Amino acid sequence: MPNILICDDEKDIVNALKIYLSNPDYTLYEAFSGAEALKIVKEQDIHLILMDIMMPVMDGLSAMAKIREISNVPILLLTAKSEETDKILGLNIGADDYITKPFNPLEVSARVNSQLRRYLNLGAGAPQQECFVNGGLELNDRTKELLLDGEKVCLTPKEYDILKLLISNPDKVFSPKDIYGAVWKEKPFGSDNTVAVHIRHIREKIEIDPAEPRYIKVVFGQGYKMEGAHKR
Amino acid sequence: MPNILICDDEKDIVNALKIYLSNPDYTLYEAFSGAEALKIVKEQDIHLILMDIMMPVMDGLSAMAKIREISNVPILLLTAKSEETDKILGLNIGADDYITKPFNPLEVSARVNSQLRRYLNLGAGAPQQECFVNGGLELNDRTKELLLDGEKVCLTPKEYDILKLLISNPDKVFSPKDIYGAVWKEKPFGSDNTVAVHIRHIREKIEIDPAEPRYIKVVFGQGYKMEGAHKR
DNA sequence: GCGGCTCTTCATCAATTCTTAATAAATATC
DNA sequence: GATATTTATTAAGAATTGATGAAGAGCCGC
Numbered sequence: 001m002p003n004i005l006i007c008d009d010e011k012d013i014v015n016a017l018k019i020y021l022s023n024p025d026y027t028l029y030e031a032f033s034g035a036e037a038l039k040i041v042k043e044q045d046i047h048l049i050l051m052d053i054m055m056p057v058m059d060g061l062s063a064m065a066k067i068r069e070i071s072n073v074p075i076l077l078l079t080a081k082s083e084e085t086d087k088i089l090g091l092n093i094g095a096d097d098y099i100t101k102p103f104n105p106l107e108v109s110a111r112v113n114s115q116l117r118r119y120l121n122l123g124a125g126a127p128q129q130e131c132f133v134n135g136g137l138e139l140n141d142r143t144k145e146l147l148l149d150g151e152k153v154c155l156t157p158k159e160y161d162i163l164k165l166l167i168s169n170p171d172k173v174f175s176p177k178d179i180y181g182a183v184w185k186e187k188p189f190g191s192d193n194t195v196a197v198h199i200r201h202i203r204e205k206i207e208i209d210p211a212e213p214r215y216i217k218v219v220f221g222q223g224y225k226m227e228g229a230h231k232r
Numbered sequence: 233m234p235n236i237l238i239c240d241d242e243k244d245i246v247n248a249l250k251i252y253l254s255n256p257d258y259t260l261y262e263a264f265s266g267a268e269a270l271k272i273v274k275e276q277d278i279h280l281i282l283m284d285i286m287m288p289v290m291d292g293l294s295a296m297a298k299i300r301e302i303s304n305v306p307i308l309l310l311t312a313k314s315e316e317t318d319k320i321l322g323l324n325i326g327a328d329d330y331i332t333k334p335f336n337p338l339e340v341s342a343r344v345n346s347q348l349r350r351y352l353n354l355g356a357g358a359p360q361q362e363c364f365v366n367g368g369l370e371l372n373d374r375t376k377e378l379l380l381d382g383e384k385v386c387l388t389p390k391e392y393d394i395l396k397l398l399i400s401n402p403d404k405v406f407s408p409k410d411i412y413g414a415v416w417k418e419k420p421f422g423s424d425n426t427v428a429v430h431i432r433h434i435r436e437k438i439e440i441d442p443a444e445p446r447y448i449k450v451v452f453g454q455g456y457k458m459e460g461a462h463k464r
Numbered sequence: 465g466c467g468g469c470t471c472t473t474c475a476t477c478a479a480t481t482c483t484t485a486a487t488a489a490a491t492a493t494c
Numbered sequence: 495g496a497t498a499t500t501t502a503t504t505a506a507g508a509a510t511t512g513a514t515g516a517a518g519a520g521c522c523g524c
Contacts, residue, residue, distance in 0.1 A: 156480080156481055156482080157481080157482095158481080158482070159481095192483095193483095193484085193485090194482075194483060194484080197482085197483075197484090198482085220490080220491055220492075221491080221492075
C-alpha cells in the first residue's frame with residue numbers, strides 16, 4: 001500500500017490528482033507548499049511524490065533538493081507545457097519523471113504506477129531486502145532484531161538505523177553528515193558529534209574491543225564503513 | 233519452478249530472451265502471436281508473460297486484455313523505445329511492467345525475477361489463512377473468534393484487527409503508525425497514542441499481567457510484535 | 465431518549481533514549 | 495615536532511516513547 005504525496009499550491013490541481021489516483025491501495029497525502037511537503041516526507045514513509053515546480057514559499061525545485069538530501073523517493077514534477085527549461089533542470093537535479101499540464105489522467109496513473117513499481121520492486125537505493133549478514137552479525141529488518149554470533153543484541157532505534165545503513169551498504173563509507181542525513185532525515189546541524197556518540201554505543205554492543213573495532217571501521221577524515229565479505 | 237511464456241512474432245527476439253532467461257529453474261514457453269499466447273495461457277500454468285506489443289494476427293494489447301479476463305499472471309510488455317503511448321496504454325490496461333528494446337539482459341532478468349517474486353509469494357498460490365495460533369491463543373478469522381487457552385475472549389473490532397495483524401505476522405515489528413495505517417486504512421496523522429490504548433485493552437484481555445506481556449511485546453522506539461514459536 | 469459498548473482524546477507517569485558539552489586521544493598537515 | 499582537524503569517551507540533562515487511568519463522543523438497539 002504505497003503512500004503518495006501530492007504537492008501543489010492550487011487546491012484544484014491537488015484535488016484533480018487525487019481523483020486520478022483514487023485507488024484503494026494508495027494512501028494519498030497532500031501538501032500546498034514545498035515546506036509542507038518536506039515536513040510530510042520527514043514524518044511519513046512516502047513512496048512517491050508528485051510536485052509542482054511553481055509554488056510560493058518554497059518552490060518545487062528547492063523542495064526537491066531538500067528532499068533529495070534525505071531520501072531517494074521517486075519524484076514526478078508537474079510542469080506547465082511551456083516550461084521546457086524547468087523540465088530539463090528538474091530531471092538533472094533529481095526528478096524521476098515529469099508530467100505536463102494539463103494532465104492526461106491515464107498518463108498520470110501510468111507514470112505513477114511505473115515509478116512506484118520501479119521503486120518498490122527494484123528498489124532504487126534501498127533494496128527491499130530484509131536480512132543482512134556480515135561476519136557474526138545478522139540484522140533482520142522484519143523483526144528489528146540484531147544477532148551477534150547467534151545472540152540477540154538490543155539496539156535503540158537510532159543505533160538500529162545507523163547499523164542498518166552501514167550493513168546494507170557494505171564497504172561504502174558514510175561521513176557523519178551522510179549518516180545524520182540518512183537516519184535523522186534532517187540536515188546536519190551545528191555541533192554534531194551526535195553520530196560519533198551513537199557509533200560508540202553500537203560498538204560497545206557489538207565489538208569485543210570498541211577501541212579496535214572489527215565491524216564498524218573508521219576512515220579518518222572520510223567517515224565510517226562496514227567492510228563486506230567480513231572475515232572473523 | 234516458474235513457467236514463463238515469451239511472445240513475439242520475431243523469432244530472433246524470442247531466442248534472445250530465451251538466452252537471457254536461461255535458468256534451469258525456468259520452464260520457457262514460446263508463442264509467435266497473441267492468439268498462440270492466449271492458447272498456451274489457457275492450457276499451461278503460466279507464471280509470467282513477456283509479450284511484444286506490435287504483432288500481427290493479434291497484437292499484444294488485445295492479447296493482454298483477453299488474458300486478463302482469465303488470469304492475473306504478471307505481464308511484462310516489450311516495447312520499442314519510441315512507443316511511449318503504448319507504454320502508457322499498456323500499463324493501464326493491465327501490464328505489470330515493460331521493457332524497452334533493445335533489451336539489457338540484466339534488466340530483463342531483474343524485472344522478471346521481481347515480478348515472479350511478487351506473484352509467487354503474494355499471488356494466486358497463497359491461500360487466505362483463516363486460523364492463527366500462537367501459544368495459548370487461537371484466532372479464527374472465519375468466526376472472528378479468539379480463544380485463550382480454549383476459552384473465548386471477546387474483542388472489539390479494532391482490537392480484533394490489531395491482534396489479527398500481529399498474530400498473522402509473527403515476529404514482525406509494527407510501528408504504531410504501521411498498525412494505524414493497516415487497521416484504520418487512514419493516514420496516521422495527528423494525535424497518535426490511540427494505538428497504544430487499544431494495545432493496552434487487548435493486553436488486559438489476553439495477558440495474565442499486562443505489565444509483563446507474554447504475547448504482545450514492545451520493541452522500544454520501533455513498535456509492537458508478537459513472537460512466533462511461542463513458548464508457554 | 466436511554467443505557468451499553470466502543471473508540472478517541474487528554475493528562476500524567478515512568479522508563480528509555482537522545483543530545484549536548486567538555487575533555488581526551490588520534491591522525492594528518494605543515 | 496607543533497598545530498589543526500577529526501574521532502573517542504564520558505556523563506548529565508533534555509526529549510521521546512509507551513503505559514496508564516479516566517473522561518467524553520459517537521453509535522446502536524431498545
